[in-house]
Amino acid sequence: MSDTKLWYDKGADGWKQGLPLGNGKMGAVIYGDAAREVWSLTEATYWSGKPEETPFAPRNKADLEALRNVFWSGDYAAGEDRAAALLQSEKGNFGTNMPMCDLILTFTDAIGGGVTRELDLETALYGFACEDQAGIRREALASHADGVIAGRLTSVRSGGVSFALALEGRTERFASTTDVAAGILAFAGRATETMHSDGQCGVRAEGRVQVVARGGQITAVGGRLVVEEADEAWIFVAASTDYDRVGEDWRTEGAASVERAIAKGYDKVREDHISDYRRLFGRVEVSLGDRREAMRLPTGERMSRLREGAADPGLFALFFQYGRYLTIAGSREDSALPLHLQGIWNDGEANRMAWSCDYHLDINTEMNYFPTEAANLAECHLPLLRYVERLADAGRRTARDFYAAPGWVAHVFSNAWGFTAPGWHYSWGLNVTGGLWLAEQLRVHYEYGLDDDFLRRSAYPVLKEAALFFLDYMSVHPEKGWLVTGPSNSPENSFFVGDGRERSYALSMGATLDQVLVRDLFAFCLSSADRLGTDEDLQVRLREALSLLPPLQIGAGGQLQEWLEDYGEAQPDHRHVSHLHALFPGAQVTPHDTPELAEAAKRTLANRMDAADLEDVEFTLALFAGGFARLGEGELALRQLSYLIGRLCFDNLLTYSKAGIAGAESNIFVADGNFGGAAAFAEMLMQSHGGAIHLLPALPASWHTGSIRGLRARGNAEVDLVWSDGALTSATIRAGSALQAALRYGGREIRLNLRAGETVVLDAGLLASTAH
Structure with missing residues (x-):
């Protein structure tokens, strides 16, 4: 047994028990049993929708100032009504990432018994073995080096490999054709749906599945490839899309990747895959004591024992390394897009409801990259950093049209084409610092690597333009003289004003999250401009603005205030704790430098945890764990990680959001808990912020x-x-x-x-x- 393996002694009934592979472009979740195996295939750019400008009549400064005056007067109801009229956008063809197709293997002679499934994190190899009379062994990998997903089937006896292979599309527009002489299933699809777009627009994909057999024969039956009595068989899959492409070269790229892989042979593809993967994964090793007894247990049983209170330090180390594995599998330096709500995998659940498999900018996408730098995977950060640059380009029009401001802005979520307008309801869609929150990753990447070329070329120009927006957009508090944002949300929460409880409100001036993000933005731009010897006039403006930002405040209940005023919490059990960004992953609140604020943050965490109906979702527990780690509370941090792993993970250790929360109709895989939990694990062992390690x-x-x-x-x-x-x-x-x-x-x-x-x-x- 290995301390870097997920393993199981039974088959997987469905996607939520399957094991994920990925090469930064294509993903596969593999599940099944002795008689049937499914590869659920995804492609990172396979999105419905299309790039389009949000139809909107530009606003001017007077519109915004009049709106703010309503809030300053204390008429929140009128303010929200006016904000709805002025600042909401239309959904249009926003779209969603979509599952592409299922590759289905069936084994007619399988008996079952003695099943073992595993995912080896050291090699990024999936394995399946069954101790039946055929003794078939199945292996699969997703090679970044060769751009294919590949599998090998062998048997303990000569001629023991027999199976049928079929493709089923996961979108309405999908078709496949068979070339039996070459052992090929060619396929083409288009990512269309009617929940998040008009059903007509979406990315097109083409690809190839090819089977190579040693011994035996390959035939075709009813659109399936049938392999009979082979000694060994290889399967290779690749696909490409027309996302951001001009011309038709994309159509043949998948087939070309398969052909090159076949020419190399499976063994060489496997060797190169492991070498390429280990270059990243092997940078970090972790051991938490003697784990031999626990390692003998299947992963699902270890999770069950954890729920019952058993100590299993090695399971936390496995979860951390699994987060690193998922980062490498889903986000490589040449990936076209960053990790979305489900990484690069997609079970289709979010797409059939009001959710969307997109880029949420009010914690989820950021959390996908929380561990990347500390976990020594800086190259895997690059797709997100390039995406932020794209958001900045698109966000200039949004800044101009919605706020008559320079610079750029993005709001609560985005898509494959850089959507930056507010969401289509003010209660959650006016998170004006969503783009800034995501853009903080540019600063984080620089702080870890100290690459001045990256600072000069990317981080400073993008964040400087964000600073120019906020310098223009923010307004002065009429009584206290503070420089504040607004109207905006504290994602995605609401509050009561005064003693009234008949209506809660979502919009206010100067939400704490906004102020925390803006303070970090201005401070970083000031220090960067000084380091680069540029923009002296801007440095003067930034110094003055920093001196006018409101302080973090402690409410009457001893909690860290979520809003500028000490409003009543309409939902004290809310899943979002965005104002605690100052504690984690930010560092404006620390026990060492701001002990009173640290105690207030601890009180806030305790209040949320003690709420009777806490919305205990994956990202919330990860934030709790990271927050307690920053407070030096190891046992409390461990309790949150234990809950996350034991109660908010499927058997395959993928985290989920519980049914009933935020409109979820079922438990939905959401990748941010895996990454946020991995980040919290690292924070428990080592932290670096504020000039200290x-x-x-x-x-x-x-x-x-x-x-x-x-x-x-x-x-x-x-x-x-x-x-x-x-x-x-x-x-x-x-x-x-x-x-x-x-x-x-x-x-x-x-x-x-x-x-x-x-x-x-x-x-x-x-x-x-x-x-x-």
Whole structure:
């Protein structure tokens, strides 16, 4: 057994028990049993909808100022009515990512018994074995190196491989053709649907499935390929789309990828796949004590035992590495689009209801990339960073039309073409800092890598334009003189005004999240302009604006205020805790620097957790865990991760949003919990923010012995840790750039001053034992 394997001793009944593969472009969730196996195939750019401008009559400054005056007067009902008339957009052909097709294998001679399914995170290989008379072994991989999804079927006896292969489209417009002589199923589809677009527009796809058999024969029956009595068979799949393409070259790219892979042969494709994957996955290793007993149990049984209160530190390490695996599988440096609501996978559930498999900008898409830098996968961040640049381009028109402002803005969600307008109802659609929230990832990427070329070329220009928007858009509080946003949401929450409880409101001036994001934006642009020696006039404006931003405030109940005023919470059990961005993943609130605000944040977390009807969804539990990690509360952080893994994951460890919440009709896979949980795990072992690196800041008692190698810290450094009996044994810091930081462990703190390329090894007292 391996501590980096998900494994099961029975078949998978459906998609929600299947195991995911991905090469950054195509994804597959594989499920089934001895008699039948399904590869649920997706492609990252297979979107319904189309690029289109939001029809909107441009507004002017006077419109916006009049709207704000209504809110300043305290007439929230009239303000929301006016906002609905002025600032809502139309849905149009927004679209959604869609599942592409199912590849279905059937085995007529299978008996079953002795089934083992596994996903090996060290090699990114899926395996299935069945101890029946045929003894067929099935393996599958998604190769980024060769751009294919591939499988191999073997048997313990000669001529023991027999199966039929069919394709079923997951969209209405899908067709396949058979070339039996070549063992080919060619397919073509179009991503159309009528829930999120008009049913006529969507990305087109073409691809190929090809079977190569050693021994036996291949025939065609009713549109299926039938392999009989082969010694071994290979399956190769690839597809391409016309997303963002000019001309017709895209049509043959999938077939060409399959042909190249066949020419190499499965063994070479497998070898190159593992080498390419391990280049990223192998950067981080983690061990949480002796895990041999737990490793002997199937993953589903380990999750069940966790729900019953059993200690299983290795399951948390597995979950962390699974988050890294999903990042690599779903977001490679050349991916055309970043991870959406379901990564690059898609069970079709969100598409058939009012949900959409899109880019939500009020936590979900951001959380998909929370662990990327600390988990040492910086290259996997690049698709998101390029996408932000696209949003900035599209958001200039939105800034001009909706707010008569320079710069760019985006709101609550987006699609494959960079939708930036407000949503089609003000109660959730006027999150004016949604684009800024996502654009923070540019700053995060820079802080970890310190790449001045990236700062000059991408991060600063994009964030500078965001700053220009907010400098123009924000208004002055008529009584306190603060510079505030608004009207806008605190996603996706509502509040009561005064003692009235007959109506709650969503819009206000100066929601806490907005102020936190804007403060970080202005501070980063100021420091970046200074570092790059540019924009002196803008630096003056930013300094003045920073001095006028409102402070974080503590409410009458001791909580961190979610809004500028201490409103009553209409839904104290709400799933969103966006104002706690200041605590995690932000760092404006820390126990070390702002202890009173840290206590207020802790009170806010406690209030949410204690609410009788807490909307306990995947991203909320991940945020709870990350928040408690930042507060140094290891046991409380562990409790949240335990709940996330034990009660908000399917058996395949994919996280989900519970039925009944936000209109969900069933438990829906949402990838952000996997990534947010992985980020929280890393935060429990090492944090880097505010010019300091914190070692083992939130270590729970049950993780008393362990080690981790290769975590990445801000400032372009790598950190290795070893601990025993709950105490640090040694720490190794490798500086990729000149590193000046405070290093903290327990109650001790030292100053690190390392040259680029220098490594220091420290003991439990933070004394250097070696340096080189």
